[in-house]
Every structure is written in C-alpha cells, then in structure tokens.
Amino acid sequence: MPSEVTAPATAAPQRRDDIPGWFFGLDRAAFAHLLSAQTAAGVTGDVLELGSYLGRSAVLLGDHLRPGERLTVCDLFDSEAGDADNAAEMAMSYRKTLTRSAFESNYLAFHDELPEIVQAPTSVLADGRIPAGSCRFVHVDASHLYEHVSGDILVARAALGENGLVSLDDYRSEHTPGVSAAVWEAVFTGGLRPVLLTPMKFYGTWGDADAARQVLLERDWRADGYTVDEDTIAGRRVLRLNYQVKTPAQLQRSTPRRLALDLLPPVATRATRRVLRTLRERRAVRPTPNA
Numbered sequence: 335m336p337s338e339v340t341a342p343a344t345a346a347p348q349r350r351d352d353i354p355g356w357f358f359g360l361d362r363a364a365f366a367h368l369l370s371a372q373t374a375a376g377v378t379g380d381v382l383e384l385g386s387y388l389g390r391s392a393v394l395l396g397d398h399l400r401p402g403e404r405l406t407v408c409d410l411f412d413s414e415a416g417d418a419d420n421a422a423e424m425a426m427s428y429r430k431t432l433t434r435s436a437f438e439s440n441y442l443a444f445h446d447e448l449p450e451i452v453q454a455p456t457s458v459l460a461d462g463r464i465p466a467g468s469c470r471f472v473h474v475d476a477s478h479l480y481e482h483v484s485g486d487i488l489v490a491r492a493a494l495g496e497n498g499l500v501s502l503d504d505y506r507s508e509h510t511p512g513v514s515a516a517v518w519e520a521v522f523t524g525g526l527r528p529v530l531l532t533p534m535k536f537y538g539t540w541g542d543a544d545a546a547r548q549v550l551l552e553r554d555w556r557a558d559g560y561t562v563d564e565d566t567i568a569g570r571r572v573l574r575l576n577y578q579v580k581t582p583a584q585l586q587r588s589t590p591r592r593l594a595l596d597l598l599p600p601v602a603t604r605a606t607r608r609v610l611r612t613l614r615e616r617r618a619v620r621p622t623p624n625a
C-alpha cells in the first residue's frame with residue numbers, strides 16, 4: 335500500500351487529512367458517496383469498523399451517522415495481540431504510534447462523542463455482540479492475515495442488513511496475500527458479490543450488487559479525476575475506479591512546481607510532502623510492507 339500519511343504524533347489534527355493512516359482520496363470519496371446514497375434512499379443502520387488505527391477512516395464514518403445510528407470500532411490499540419503472527423504484524427506496522435488515547439483525541443477533534451470502542455481482537459465480535467443485520471456499512475481493515483480476515487468477513491456478513499455494504503482493505507497487495515485469499519474465497523464460496531474495486535479496497539454486498547453499482551454510476555467520477563471501468567469476474571459484473579494518470583505534458587507542467595516546493599524553507603515541507611503523497615497515491619506505489 336502507499337506509505338502511511340504521517341504527522342507529528344502530538345499535534346492535534348486540524349483537518350481530517352492530518353490524521354495519520356492509510357485512507358486515501360478515492361476510497362474517501364467512495365465511502366462518502368455510498369453512505370450518503372444510503373441515507374438519501376432512507377436506508378438506516380449502524381456502521382462497524384474493524385481496524386481503526388488513529389481514526390482516519392473512523393472520523394469519516396462518524397461524519398455519516400444519522401440520529402439513532404451508532405458507529406462501533408474494534409481495534410487492539412495498545413493491547414496485546416492474541417497470536418504470534420498478529421503480534422509481529424502489530425510490531426512491524428503500528429506499535430510505535432498507536433494508542434487508544436491518540437485515537438480518541440483524533441476522533442474527538444471532529445466529533446462531539448466517541449464511537450462505541452471495542453479494544454480487543456476482532457475475533458471477539460464473533461460472539462454476536464453486534465446485533466445480526468444491524469449494520470448498513472462495515473469497513474474491514476484490521477489484521478491482514480488470512481485467518482483473521484476470513485473471520486472478519488463472517489462478522490461483517492452477520493452484522494450487515496439487507497443490501498448492506500462491506501469494504502475490505504488491501505485485497506490485492508503483494509504483501510497481503512492472506513487478504514486476497516479470504517476475499518476471493520468469500521466471493522466464490524460465501525456468496526459475497528463484488529460491487530467495486532479500487533486500488534486499495536474491495537467493496538461488496540450479500541444483497542443487490544447491481545443496485546449498488548447503479549448508485550456508484552450516478553456520480554460523474556471522470557469529471558472528478560478518476561477512471562471508471564467495468565469488468566466481469568466469473569459472470570459477476572464489477573466496477574473499477576482508479577486515479578486518472580497524468581499525461582507526460584501534464585506531469586511536465588507540474589514538475590517546476592514540485593522543484594519550487596523543494597527549494598522553499600522548512601515551513602513548506604508539509605506542503606511538499608502532501609504533493610509527493612498525492613503523486614504516490616495516484617501511482618499506487620507500495621513502498622512499505624505494512625498495514
């Protein structure tokens with residue numbers, strides 16, 4: 335996946351982009367579009383996130399809650415993992431920066447109330463504490479190991495109501511083959527219907543996938559700088575969204591600006607980093623084997 339968006343750990347986030355994490359523009363737009371469309375269509379339900387890290391995606395999920403709806407997040411935060419492989423994953427990617435209190439501060443910078451927080455391995459959610467059929471949207475982005483992700487998909491399936499949507503992170507990264515295995519297993523043996531593929535996330539439903547695709551096509555993604563394609567996978571249609579790649583002429587036009595940014599004093603380094611981050615994200619480069 336692209337590098338984590340980083341920021342000084344102690345700085346209170348001013349903007350949602352200031353929260354470190356791996357939740358980028360295209361998926362932010364897809365989440366916002368799908369959640370807003372559900373609300374516009376009168377679909378109600380809770381929202382569940384498995385794997386929140388410092389709150390970058392949870393804050394957006396919280397933006398879309400309507401009165402009476404609840405967001406539940408489940409993350410280990412600073413707790414121990416339940417098995418050695420998960421512990422190694424935590425040590426490699428999250429331990430240095432992640433605490434529950436940092437998540438809470440980030441979330442409260444944008445919302446009046448915290449979500450329901452389950453600080454535990456996501457496997458605890460298999461006990462049915464999320465009422466069956468209560469959710470309209472589930473974001474799965476916790477452990478990236480097959481054994482965990484396949485369980486998380488079952489949790490999502492039980493939690494989702496009719497036509498609810500699940501988003502599964504890192505379904506195609508070189509360093510997360512277990513996620514790919516769990517996702518496509520759910521498609522071919524578990525009734526999960528693909529709706530949308532982005533460079534980072536798989537979106538699906540156990541309900542009406544055609545209707546969900548139609549909802550996505552109501553937006554003019556091309557006008558907003560994205561590509562739109564449609565594929566068929568073993569008879570199932572799926573949309574693909576990606577970032578439009580700049581032409582060489584467009585890239586050349588932007589190079590002097592990048593160089594100028596490099597020459598600016600240190601106070602401008604955040605802006606420089608933002609430019610580079612955007613470029614990396616657009617090219618879907620995956621330099622760090624984490625998350």
Ligand SMILES: C[S@@+](CC[C@H](N)C(=O)[O-])C[C@H]1O[C@@H](n2cnc3c(N)ncnc32)[C@H](O)[C@@H]1O
Nearest residue numbers: 355356357385387390391409410455456476477
């Ligand atoms: C990729 S990060 C989540 C990123 C976040 N959704 C965002 O968009 O910025 C993965 C998170 O999953 C958590 N995690 C890893 N294994 C877990 C497990 N077995 N149960 C619960 N949380 C876990 C980690 O603590 C980490 O915060």
